Every structure is written in structure tokens, then in C-alpha cells.
Amino acid sequence: MSTYRFTLNEADKNFAINVLNETHETRAKSLEEIKNWLIENPNICAKSDDLNILAFLRGCKFRLDKTKQKIQNYYEMRSKVPEWFANRDPMLPEIEELAKLGVFIPLRQFQDNKHVVIIRTAVHDPRKHKQDDVFKVGKMILDLLGCENEQLQIYGVIAIFDMQGISVAHARQLPPSKIKKSSACMAKLSLQTETT
CATH class of the missing domain: 3.40.525.10 (CRAL-TRIO lipid binding domain)
Structure with a gap:
């Protein structure tokens, strides 16, 4: 199970529940599923920390198939457009x-x-x-x-x-x-x- 804890206020929590379908149970289950999926697909080379995965889950309103596709597309895009995503030394x-x-x-x-x-x-x-x-x-x-x-x-x-x-x-x-x-x-x- 994930060690993530929601630390924002009640209004943010209610928005996440009502608009993004993010409950404690959904979040924990979804994080676990995406992490397991990333282990099974090491070619994606994605960050697997909770906050990084949550950015995708929240952007997809916790629809797992869409989240997986977004993660795959995003990391594929990063490898195909090195002029924007490589050598990012500030x-x-x-x-x-x-x-x-x-x-x-x-x-x-x-x-x-x-x-x-x-x-x-x-x-x-x-x-x-x-x-x-x-x-x-x-x-x-x-x-x-x-x-x-x-x-x-x-x-x-x-x-x-x-x-x-x-x-x-x-x-x-x-x-x-x-x-x-x-x-x-x-x-x-x-x-x-x-x-x-």
C-alpha cells in the first residue's frame, strides 16, 4: 500500500472527491496498480513516486486505462523530443x-x-x-x-x-x-x- 497522505484542506479534498473521483481508497488502489504496471513495463522509464503518479491519475480523473496511456505517451514524447527534454541543466x-x-x-x-x-x-x-x-x-x-x-x-x-x-x-x-x-x-x- 502507498504511504501517501493527503495534506491539503477540506475544500481541496472535497473537490478531489467530487471532480477527480479521488478518495483515500481509490487513490491507494490506483497508486498500487500503476506502480505494479510500471514494474511490468520497465521500458517506460517513468518516475514511480506517489506525487508523480498522482499528477497523471488526477489529470485523468483516476481512470486507470487513460492514466496508463498518458504516462506511456508522456515518456515516449520525452524520448522523441530531446531538444525540449534532454540536457535540462538550469x-x-x-x-x-x-x-x-x-x-x-x-x-x-x-x-x-x-x-x-x-x-x-x-x-x-x-x-x-x-x-x-x-x-x-x-x-x-x-x-x-x-x-x-x-x-x-x-x-x-x-x-x-x-x-x-x-x-x-x-x-x-x-x-x-x-x-x-x-x-x-x-x-x-x-x-x-x-x-x-
Whole structure:
């Protein structure tokens, strides 16, 4: 059985029960089943700690078949898109600079209990920064938030796209193939995301 303990407040607990189908019994049983499934499928190379698995379970409202598919898709995607998911050292100069520029900013305030993030699509210099690195920084921050923030796992994210300063040079960094890849990547994430 899992050693996980729900530590959020009663309102969060009720939301998880009523919207995500997450009860103590369902959670314990689902965690055990997913962990056993990962042991039986070592080729997936997924993290098997409770919070990581719960991010997928909650994103799929504890539907086990859907959760397994999401986990499989997510880790497959990570291996197929190394330009976004490999070499994720936050101290690399190109990564550190983009993070300091604020290409992806998680706010401290919440809207309807959802974590709000601002994606500043044109704050970087397209002559200097690669779009793949911009995506990498955003995904690094979102992964960190999703693994460490249970409230985000339960309620999801609201993403606000700040398009101020967008130029033709920025648009050239996003050919249809890259937009398609980014859309496919977002679809495979387990987090509930709203955009405005």
C-alpha cells in the first residue's frame, strides 16, 4: 500500500472527491496498480513516486486505462523530443538567461484555485535565443510545478499568453511543424490546462 497522505484542506479534498473521483481508497488502489504496471513495463522509464503518479491519475480523473496511456505517451514524447527534454541543466547559460528574462512566469496568486502562469512569447531575442530553448524552459518550470504543487495537480493551470512585442522574427521561429509538435506535446501532458 502507498504511504501517501493527503495534506491539503477540506475544500481541496472535497473537490478531489467530487471532480477527480479521488478518495483515500481509490487513490491507494490506483497508486498500487500503476506502480505494479510500471514494474511490468520497465521500458517506460517513468518516475514511480506517489506525487508523480498522482499528477497523471488526477489529470485523468483516476481512470486507470487513460492514466496508463498518458504516462506511456508522456515518456515516449520525452524520448522523441530531446531538444525540449534532454540536457535540462538550469545553470546552462542559454537556459538561465531565458529563465531570468521571464519567458514562463508562475504567479503567486491563483484564479479559481488554479495556478496562473504567464507565457511571454516575445520577450526573448529570436536572433540570439533558440525557440527550442524557450520551450525547454517552460516545460522545465511546468514539470517542477506539477511535481511539487498538489494544488496544481488537483485544479490545473491557467496560462496567459503575453504577445506584446511579437515580431516577424518571432513568427519565423514557429513554423507549422513546430506548432504541431508543441500542440501534440501539450495534449500529452497530464495537467489540466486552460488558456486565455
